[in-house]
Amino acid sequence: MKFRKERLDRGIKARCEDIFALSSYREILYLLLPRVLPVVLLLVFPLLKDIVGLYWEKVLVITCAIALLSLSWDWMASVGLISLGQALFFGVGAYVTGSLNYAFKWSPLLTIPLGTLGGALICTLLLIPVLRLRGVYFAIVTLTLPLLLMRFIETTKILGGTEGLSALTPLPNLWVELYIPVFALLLCLFGFRRLISEDYGLVLQGIRDNDRAVMSGAINIYWFKTEAVFLAALVGSFPGAFMTHYYQFVGMPAFALDYSILPLTASVLGGVGTFAGPTIGAFILVPLSEVLRAFGTLRVVFYSAILIICIVGLPEGVFHFIRRKYHQFERMVEVG
Amino acid sequence: MLSSILIYGLINSVILALTAIGFSLTFGISGVANFAYGGFYILSGFLVWMLLHYLKFPFLLAIVVTVGAVGLLGFITYWVILSRVRGIALSEVIATFALGVGILELFRYLGFVTYEFTLPYLKKGTIFLAGVPIDYQRLFIIGIGLALVLFLYFFTHHTRIGLSFRGIAQNERTAISLGIRSDRTAALSLAFGCAMGALAAILILPLGIISINTGYEVLLIAVAVGIVGGLESVSGILIASLILGYTQVFTGTYLKPEWMMVVYLAAIVLVLTIKPSGLFGKFKELEERV
Amino acid sequence: MNETILKVERLNKNFGGVSAIVNVSFEVKKGELLGIIGPNGSGKTTLVNLLTGFVKPDSGRVFYQGIDITGKKPYKIAEMGIARTFQMVKPFYQLSAFKNLIIPLYSSRVRRLRGGMYGDRDDVAIDLLEDVGFERDSFVPYKVASSLPHGYLKRLELARCLALRPELLILDELFSGMSMSEVASTLPIIERLNGEGLTIIMVEHRLKELFRLAHRVIALNFGSKIADGLPGEIMDNEGVKAAYLGSEEEEEDA
Numbered sequence: 001m002k003f004r005k006e007r008l009d010r011g012i013k014a015r016c017e018d019i020f021a022l023s024s025y026r027e028i029l030y031l032l033l034p035r036v037l038p039v040v041l042l043l044v045f046p047l048l049k050d051i052v053g054l055y056w057e058k059v060l061v062i063t064c065a066i067a068l069l070s071l072s073w074d075w076m077a078s079v080g081l082i083s084l085g086q087a088l089f090f091g092v093g094a095y096v097t098g099s100l101n102y103a104f105k106w107s108p109l110l111t112i113p114l115g116t117l118g119g120a121l122i123c124t125l126l127l128i129p130v131l132r133l134r135g136v137y138f139a140i141v142t143l144t145l146p147l148l149l150m151r152f153i154e155t156t157k158i159l160g161g162t163e164g165l166s167a168l169t170p171l172p173n174l175w176v177e178l179y180i181p182v183f184a185l186l187l188c189l190f191g192f193r194r195l196i197s198e199d200y201g202l203v204l205q206g207i208r209d210n211d212r213a214v215m216s217g218a219i220n221i222y223w224f225k226t227e228a229v230f231l232a233a234l235v236g237s238f239p240g241a242f243m244t245h246y247y248q249f250v251g252m253p254a255f256a257l258d259y260s261i262l263p264l265t266a267s268v269l270g271g272v273g274t275f276a277g278p279t280i281g282a283f284i285l286v287p288l289s290e291v292l293r294a295f296g297t298l299r300v301v302f303y304s305a306i307l308i309i310c311i312v313g314l315p316e317g318v319f320h321f322i323r324r325k326y327h328q329f330e331r332m333v334e335v336g
Numbered sequence: 337m338l339s340s341i342l343i344y345g346l347i348n349s350v351i352l353a354l355t356a357i358g359f360s361l362t363f364g365i366s367g368v369a370n371f372a373y374g375g376f377y378i379l380s381g382f383l384v385w386m387l388l389h390y391l392k393f394p395f396l397l398a399i400v401v402t403v404g405a406v407g408l409l410g411f412i413t414y415w416v417i418l419s420r421v422r423g424i425a426l427s428e429v430i431a432t433f434a435l436g437v438g439i440l441e442l443f444r445y446l447g448f449v450t451y452e453f454t455l456p457y458l459k460k461g462t463i464f465l466a467g468v469p470i471d472y473q474r475l476f477i478i479g480i481g482l483a484l485v486l487f488l489y490f491f492t493h494h495t496r497i498g499l500s501f502r503g504i505a506q507n508e509r510t511a512i513s514l515g516i517r518s519d520r521t522a523a524l525s526l527a528f529g530c531a532m533g534a535l536a537a538i539l540i541l542p543l544g545i546i547s548i549n550t551g552y553e554v555l556l557i558a559v560a561v562g563i564v565g566g567l568e569s570v571s572g573i574l575i576a577s578l579i580l581g582y583t584q585v586f587t588g589t590y591l592k593p594e595w596m597m598v599v600y601l602a603a604i605v606l607v608l609t610i611k612p613s614g615l616f617g618k619f620k621e622l623e624e625r626v
Numbered sequence: 627m628n629e630t631i632l633k634v635e636r637l638n639k640n641f642g643g644v645s646a647i648v649n650v651s652f653e654v655k656k657g658e659l660l661g662i663i664g665p666n667g668s669g670k671t672t673l674v675n676l677l678t679g680f681v682k683p684d685s686g687r688v689f690y691q692g693i694d695i696t697g698k699k700p701y702k703i704a705e706m707g708i709a710r711t712f713q714m715v716k717p718f719y720q721l722s723a724f725k726n727l728i729i730p731l732y733s734s735r736v737r738r739l740r741g742g743m744y745g746d747r748d749d750v751a752i753d754l755l756e757d758v759g760f761e762r763d764s765f766v767p768y769k770v771a772s773s774l775p776h777g778y779l780k781r782l783e784l785a786r787c788l789a790l791r792p793e794l795l796i797l798d799e800l801f802s803g804m805s806m807s808e809v810a811s812t813l814p815i816i817e818r819l820n821g822e823g824l825t826i827i828m829v830e831h832r833l834k835e836l837f838r839l840a841h842r843v844i845a846l847n848f849g850s851k852i853a854d855g856l857p858g859e860i861m862d863n864e865g866v867k868a869a870y871l872g873s874e875e876e877e878e879d880a
Contacts, residue, residue, distance in 0.1 A: 082426045084371075084433055129608040137563070139429050141604065143371075144556045151597045199732050199747055206718055206729045213716040216678070217730030218704035218790055261437060264430065298445045304438030311431045312420045 003332040013327045034326065039186060046178035057178055061246060063286040064181035065090075065239035069263040070270075070278035071188050072236035077272055078196060079228040080208030081131075085142035087259035088126075089236025090243075091149060093119030095159055097241035098250030102165040108172075108245040115244070119237030124230045131225045146255040153252055164251020171245050181242060185279070188235050192275045204228060257300065262286070265303045268310045271317025280319055339466040341585055347474050349581025350481035352557055353573055354536040357484055359558035362529030364567030365492055367505030368418065368522045369428035370410075373533055373558060374551035375439030380406050380534035381546040382443060385453055395456060403534045410530030414523035422522070440551040453546040455538065477539050484532065489570040501525045505568065560600040564607045566614025575615060579603070631656040631794060631825050637676055637686035639669075639849075646672040647683070648849040654794075654827060659820045661836045661857070662829045664846035665869055670829045671713055673846070674798050677827075678710045679703040690794070705735045709787035710796040713829075715779045719772040723760070723782055726771055727751040730789040739791050751789075758785045759811055777808040784815075795819070796827045801835060809835060837861065845869065 012030050021027050049057045069086045076083050097115025100106055106114075130141045154162055171177050195201050206214045207221050214221055244250045263278070266285050271277025285303070292299050310317070355377075362370040380402050387398040413435065421427035459472040492498035500521045503511035512518050533554075541550075560580060565572025580603055584596045607614060632654040639647040647669045654660050664670050675681040677688055679700035687696045695703055704710075718726050730736065731747045752762050758781045760766045766778065774782070780800055787795055797816075801809050809832065816839060820826050830836040837843070837857040845853040845860055847869040853860050860866055 082429065084429070129605050133608070139426065139433075140559045140563075141608075143433070144559060144600070144604075147552055147556060148597060148601045155595075155597065156592075199728050202721070202725065202728050203732050206721075209720065210716055210718055212680070212700070213712075213718065213786070214729055215700040216704055216710055216712075216716075217786065218701055218733035218735045219729065220699075220701045257437070261434075265434075268430065296445055297441045300441040301438045301445060304434040304441070307434035308417060308431050308438070311427050311434070312417060315421075315427070 002335045004335050005330055006333040007324075007328045007330050009328055042182050042186065046175070046182065049174070049178075059287055059290050061177060061181050062243075062290075063282055064185045065243055066259075066262050066266065066286050067185050067279045067282035068181070068188060068239045069236055069259060070266040070282045071185075071192055071275055072232040073263045073267050074272060074275055074278045075192055075232045075235065076228060077267065078201070078208060079204040079225055080211070081225065081229065082139045083142040083232075083260075084139045084264065085144070085146045085260045086236055086263045087146040087255045087257065088142060088149070089119065089123055089233050090240035090259045091146060091255035092122050093237025093240030094244045094250045094254040095119075095240075096122070096237075097244045098165045098168060099159055101168045101245070102160075105169070108169055111169075112238075112241045112245065115241030116234055116238045119240060120230055120233035123233040123237065124226065127229050127233075128226060131222055131229070143260075146260060150252050150255040160251060162252060164249060164253075166249045166251075168245060168248045168250070170248050177246060181239070184238060184242075189275055189279055196275070261300060261303050261307075262289070265307045265310075267317075268307055269318055271319035274317065274319045277317045277319030280322075281317070284318075340468045341589060343465060343468045343470065345578075345582040345585040347470070347478060347581075348585050349578045350478045351540055352561055352581050353485055353577035354477060354481040354540065355554055356558040356561035356573055356577065357488060358529040358531070358533035358536060359555070360529075360562055360567065360570075360573050361488065361492075361501070361532060362525050364562050364569075364573075365505060366501040366522060366525035368414070368525055369432050370526055370529055371429055371433035371555065372413065372436035372439065373529070374553075374555040375436035376406055376410065376530045377533045377537045377554045378443065378546065378548060378551040379409075379439055380537040381455060381541045382448055382453070384455055384538060385546065388456070395458075399538055402538065403531050406534040407527040407531030411523050411527035413530075414519075414526045418522070418526070419519055422519070436551070436555070440548050444548045448546070449548060451545055454544075455542040455546065457542050458539075473539070473542055480535075480539060484535070485570065485574050488573075492570065497521075497524065502568070556600060560604055563614055564603050566616040569614070569616035572614055572616035629656045630654070631691055632677075632827075633689040634677070635687045635689070637673070637688070638684045639672055639676060639681060640684055641672075645849050647676060650686075650846070650849070650851050652844055652851065652854060654825060656825055657820070657823055658841050659816075659826045659828065659839055661840035661843040662827060662846065663831075663833060663836065663843060663860070663866075667848075668846040668869070669849040670846055671798055672849075674710060674796055674827075674829060677703075678708060678796065701733075704790060704792075705733065707735075707790075707793040708796065709790045709792035709794070711780070711783040711787060711798050711800055713798045713802070715776070715783050717771040717774075717779050717782055717786075720770065722768050722770050723774065723778075724748065724751040724755055724767040726782055727754055727785055727789050730786055733790065735790060754785045754789055755782075757788060758782075758815060777804045780804055781808075781812065784812075788819075792824070794825045794827070796829075798829045799831060800828065801830060801832045813839070833861075 012027065015021075015023070016027050016031055021031055045052075045060055046057060069090060072089060073083055073086055093115050096118040097111045100111040100114055101108070126145060127138075127142070130138050153159055159165065196204070203214065203219060203224060207224060211221050240254060244254075262282070262285060266281030267278040268281070269277075269284065270279065270281030285306075289299050289303075292302065295302075314321075359370060359373045362368050362373075383402045383405065384398045387393040387401060388395065393401070413432075417431050417435065418428055421431055457471070457473045458476050462469050462471045463475070464470075490498075492502055500511065500516045501524075503514070503516050504518050504521050504525075511521075561573055561576045564580060565574075565576030580599060583599050583603070587595050587599055630653050634650060634652050637647050637650045639645075650669075650673065662670055662673065672681060676683050679695070679698050679702065682697050687694060689695065690703070690706060690708065693706070695706065718729070728747050728751055731750055752767055755767045756762045760778075760781070766774070771779065771782065780803065784797070784800065800812070800816075804812065813835060816826065816828075820839070828836060828840065837860075840857055842855065843853075843857050843860045844851055845863065845866045847865070852865045852869065853863045855863075
C-alpha cells in the first residue's frame with residue numbers, strides 16, 4: 001500500500017468564500033482572528049506594564065523599531081532592491097533628529113517628524129545613483145554606506161564624533177513612548193499590505209520580476225524605484241528618529257551592524273514579500289536576542305546562522321508556513 | 337616630496353589591487369557572489385596566527401596550509417550553501433554576506449581583538465629607493481601583487497579553466513552546452529578567489545594588527561575597485577586601484593588623513609553617475625541587457 | 627499614407643568588434659506595414675532594440691514624428707507611442723494573463739489618452755485580451771502566465787503592446803513558435819489593426835505570411851540593408867536569395 005501526502009483547504013476556508021463569510025460567527029471569527037488578534041495584543045500589551053514589568057515594555061519598543069526597519073526592507077525587496085544596510089536609514093534619521101534637538105533644543109514633536117523626513121530625503125539622494133544598476137549592486141552599496149558614514153563621523157569628529165550627542169530631550173510620558181511605535185508599526189504594516197495589492201504594487205513587483213517588460217510598457221522604472229526607496233526610507237528613518245529621543249542619545253552605534261542584520265534576518269525568517277512575515281520575524285528575533293543578551297556578539301553569529309538556514313532551507317519563511325497550516329490540512333491518501 | 341608620493345601611492349595602489357583581486361575573480365569574472373570574502377580574509381590571518389602560535393608551524397608551512405585550507409573552505413562553501421541558491425542572485429548575496437558576518441563576529445566573540453594578534457613580516461629590513469624608505473614587506477607586496485594581476489589576466493584569457501570562469505558568467509546555458517560543468521567551475525572560482533584573498537591577507541596584515549573591522553573594509557575596497565574599474569575586467573582592477581590608491585595618498589598628504597575613506601564613497605558615486613559599468617566595464621546598463 | 631512617421635538615418639552599432647548594424651537608413655510612412663527580413667544574425671533584433679531605446683547606436687539618428695528619439699530611454703520612447711514585442715517573450719510569469727496588462731495600463735501615457743481615471747483597469751485588461759482573440763468567458767485570462775503555452779504568450783505580448791494605444795507597433799518575430807492555426811487566427815488581427823491606421827513594422831521569418839501583409843519589405847544581411855521595395859520585388863531579388871540560400875535557411879516553414 002503506497003501513500004502520498006495530500007493538502008486540502010479546510011472546510012471553513014471554503015465556506016468563507018465571498019458573501020458566505022457572513023453566514024455565521026464561526027466564519028467571521030475565522031477571517032478576523034488572524035488579523036485582529038495581533039492588533040489587539042499589540043494595543044493591549046502596553047497596558048499590562050504593571051504585570052510584565054517595564055523591562056518587557058522596553059523590549060516592545062525596540063521590537064517595533066526593528067519591525068519597522070524590517071517592513072522598510074520588505075518594501076524595497078518588493079521592487080527588487082535588496083538592502084544589506086538598513087542601518088543607513090536608522091542612523092541618518094537618528095542623527096538628523098539628534099542634531100536638531102542638540103542644536104536648537106526643539107521639542108521631539110518637531111524633531112522626530114523632521115528627522116524622519118530629512119533622513120528619508122538624504123538617504124534617497126544617496127541611493128539615487130545606484131538605482132540604475134542591477135539589484136546586486138544596490139545591495140553592495142547599501143552595505144558600505146553605513147560603514148562609511150560611521151567612519152566619516154569617527155574621523156571628522158562632527159556631530160559629536162565618537163562620543164555622540166547626549167542629554168537630549170526625553171519623550172513626554174510613558175504612554176507616548178509605548179504607543180507611538182505601536183501605532184506606527186500597525187499603520188505601516190497595514191498600509192504596505194494594502195498598497196502592494198493595488199495596481200501600484202503590481203507595477204513595483206513587475207519592476208522586480210521583469211524590468212524591461214515594464215519599461216516597454218511606458219513606465220519610468222527609475223522614478224518608481226526612487227519613490228519606493230523614499231517611502232522605505234521614511235519608514236526606516238522614523239524608528240531612528242524616535243529612538244534618539246527614547247534613549248536621549250545619538251552616536252555611532254546608530255549605524256551598528258545589528259540594525260542591518262536584524263531586519264534582514266527577520267524578513268527572511270518571516271517570509272520576504274509578505275510584510276506580515278517580517279513583522280513576525282522581528283517579534284521572534286528581538287525578544288530572543290534580549291534573552292541571549294548575555295552572549296554578547298555571539299548573537300550576531302546566531303542571526304547569521306538563522307539567515308543562512310532560512311535562505312537555503314526555508315526560503316518561503318515562517319509566515320507562509322503558518323498561513324498554510326491555518327488554511328489547509330494534510331492527510332495521507334492511498335495511491336493506486 | 338614627489339618621489340615619496342609616487343612610491344607610497346604605488347604601494348597603496350597595489351595593496352588595494354591585491355585586496356580586491358580575489359573578490360573580483362569570483363564575483364566580477366565568474367558572477368558568483370562571495371560576500372563572505374571579508375570573513376575569509378580575516379579568517380586566513382587568524383589561521384596563520386594560530387598555526388604559528390599554537391602549533392608552532394614554520395612560517396612558510398603555515399602560509400601554504402592556510403592558503404590551501406581557505407581555498408578548500410571556499411570550495412566547500414559553494415557546495416553546501418551556494419549551490420542550493422544558485423541563480424537567485426539576491427539569495428546568493430544574502431547567504432554569503434551572512435556567512436562573512438558570522439565568521440567575523442564569531443572571532444570577535446572569541447576574543448580575537450587584542451594587540452597581540454599580528455602576523456610576522458616575510459623578511460625584515462628596509463631599502464631606500466630614490467631617498468624613500470621601503471621595507472621588504474611592501475616590496476613583496478608590490479612584486480607579488482603585480483604578478484598576481486598579470487597572472488589573473490593570463491589565466492582568464494588563455495587557460496581553459498580561466499576561460500570557463502568567464503564563460504559561466506556570460507551565459508550559463510551556453511557554457512553548459514559547451515561541456516563546462518557550471519557548478520564545479522563556480523566552486524573552483526570561489527575556491528581560487530578565497531585562496532587569493534588568503535594570500536593577500538598574509539601579505540598585507542603584517543603591516544598592522546589583525547583587526548576584525550578590517551574584514552568589512554576589505555569588502556568595501558573590493559567593491560569600490562570593482563565598481564570603478566568595471567567588475568569583469570582585470571585591467572580595470574589595476575587602473576581602478578591606481579586611481580583610488582593615488583587619490584588616497586594625495587588626500588592624506590594634502591588634505592586631512594581622515595578623508596581618505598571618503599575617497600571610496602566619492603569614487604563610487606562619481607563612477608555610478610557617469611559611467612555605471614565602470615571604466616573598463618563592458619556589461620551594459622539595464623537597458624542594454626538584451 | 628503620405629506622412630513619414632519614422633525616419634532612420636545611417637544607424638551604426640558595433641558590439642565589441644562585431645558590426646551588428648551598418649549604415650542602415652529607411653523611412654516608414656504613416657499607416658504602412660513594413661516588413662523586415664533577413665537571415666539569422668543579420669541584425670534584425672538589434673535594429674528593433676536601436677529603434678526602441680534598448681540599445682544606444684554608435685552613430686546615426688532616429689526620428690519619430692519629426693522628433694529626434696536617438697538615445698532616448700525605452701520608457702520614454704514607449705510613452706511617445708512606439709510599442710514593441712520581444713522575440714523572447716517577456717511576460718510577468720507569476721501574474722495571471724490579464725494582470726499582465728495592468729502594468730502598461732498604469733503608465734501615464736494610457737492615463738493621458740483615456741482622459742484621467744476611467745474605472746477598473748481589470749475590465750480594460752479583459753477587453754484587450756478579447757481583442758487579441760482570447761474569449762472573455764474562457765479561463766485563459768485568469769490563468770497564471772507561466773502555465774500558458776508559448777503561442778498564447780505571444781498574443782499576450784501583442785495585447786500588452788495594444789494596451790499602450792501605440793501609433794507605431796514593432797513586432798519582433800511574432801509568429802515564431804506559433805502553430806499554423808495560431809498564425810492563421812493572428813493574421814486577421816494584424817490586418818485589422820493596420821487597416822485601422824496603426825503603422826506596423828514586422829520582423830519576420832515566415833515570409834509567406836509576411837509578404838501577404840506587408841506594403842513594403844526591407845531585407846538585411848550582416849547588418850546592412852541589401853534591398854528595399856515591394857514584396858514581389860524582394861522575392862525576386864538576387865541578393866536576398868543569396869543571403870538566405872547561402873546560409874542554409876528554409877524560406878518557408880512547413
